[in-house]
Amino acid sequence: MVYRFECLLEMMSTDSRAAVIAHGDLDGLASAATLIAALKRVKGLRAELLIAQPYNLYTKLTELAVKPPHVLLITDLGIDEATWGSTRDALTRLVSRGCRITWVDHHVSTSKLAPEFLVKGVSILYTSSGSASTLAREVFAPLTENPEFFIKIARMGEIADGVTVDDELAIVADRVAAALSAPSAKEPFKRKLVKMWVEEQRLIDDEVAIKAEEFERLLARKIAHVKERVVADLEKGLIIDARDLKLSGLAGHIASRIANEKKKVTVIVFSPNEREAVATCRVPNTVEFNALQELSSLVSKLGGGGGGLSRAAAVRVPREMGDLLLNSLCELFRAKLG
Numbered sequence: 001m002v003y004r005f006e007c008l009l010e011m012m013s014t015d016s017r018a019a020v021i022a023h024g025d026l027d028g029l030a031s032a033a034t035l036i037a038a039l040k041r042v043k044g045l046r047a048e049l050l051i052a053q054p055y056n057l058y059t060k061l062t063e064l065a066v067k068p069p070h071v072l073l074i075t076d077l078g079i080d081e082a083t084w085g086s087t088r089d090a091l092t093r094l095v096s097r098g099c100r101i102t103w104v105d106h107h108v109s110t111s112k113l114a115p116e117f118l119v120k121g122v123s124i125l126y127t128s129s130g131s132a133s134t135l136a137r138e139v140f141a142p143l144t145e146n147p148e149f150f151i152k153i154a155r156m157g158e159i160a161d162g163v164t165v166d167d168e169l170a171i172v173a174d175r176v177a178a179a180l181s182a183p184s185a186k187e188p189f190k191r192k193l194v195k196m197w198v199e200e201q202r203l204i205d206d207e208v209a210i211k212a213e214e215f216e217r218l219l220a221r222k223i224a225h226v227k228e229r230v231v232a233d234l235e236k237g238l239i240i241d242a243r244d245l246k247l248s249g250l251a252g253h254i255a256s257r258i259a260n261e262k263k264k265v266t267v268i269v270f271s272p273n274e275r276e277a278v279a280t281c282r283v284p285n286t287v288e289f290n291a292l293q294e295l296s297s298l299v300s301k302l303g304g305g306g307g308g309l310s311r312a313a314a315v316r317v318p319r320e321m322g323d324l325l326l327n328s329l330c331e332l333f334r335a336k337l338g
């Protein structure tokens, strides 16, 4: 795959146009910065950065098709199975118009659909044991003008995705991750951050610090409200009914903080919209509990669905099933964590 990338660089001239589409979290942005810096050093290219979520990747690809770049790198975006058809069509259109695409990723769904990419002339750079930033650090950071700096940037992405623990960088990485989670951290802020990394090679600035504080204040306020809504406090588990609160997309962060503070498996039930009730669960390192498996089998009985990882999972059911979901969670937690 390294070979493929070098081939691709060979074929490009300095007046080629390049674009990077990245996930908007720290892993996505850190890997994007490293890729952009490599393109800049090797070919003098200024790559355009677009930010996407897996489910709207195809809309970004369609936007690009208006004036296709010569090279496109996609990073840290797992294939979304629901929109995969539209994504594939948009990729095919870009390839047929001469755009060379490399997909850098670590999500299982991407590797599952890899055979389809290869047919379409899209290269894949995949790892099952790291994050997108791991690939960026190993393959692209050495090609930049300041490998030491971009190895640091990529390490922050790896820390945020939990694939490495680096004490020296952890504090900075946590701040940047917090800033990216602030409600005011929209696309322009994210693009500016990547630009600062690429052009000034500075890890952090005042705006990051201000946004990190904004996020911490909001989180502290929400955590205080959420803690007033505990419905079951067990030896190793905590169940919270926050269906009357607006959590502003922070449910996962809140559950994670409470789980680590109390050292208990923490589940928060909330209503993100009029249709659904969601249970988001976080497992602290001190407790053995497979949240993905336990919650998935619980909601499959209620006709819901979900996903995630063994220590961080979320499941959803129709809103009117919320009470039933809570009761089932209480039974499960009493049996396994009481």
Ligand SMILES: [Mn+2]
Pocket (backbone or CB within 6 Å): 027, 028, 076, 106, 131, 132, 161
């Ligand atoms: Mn990632």
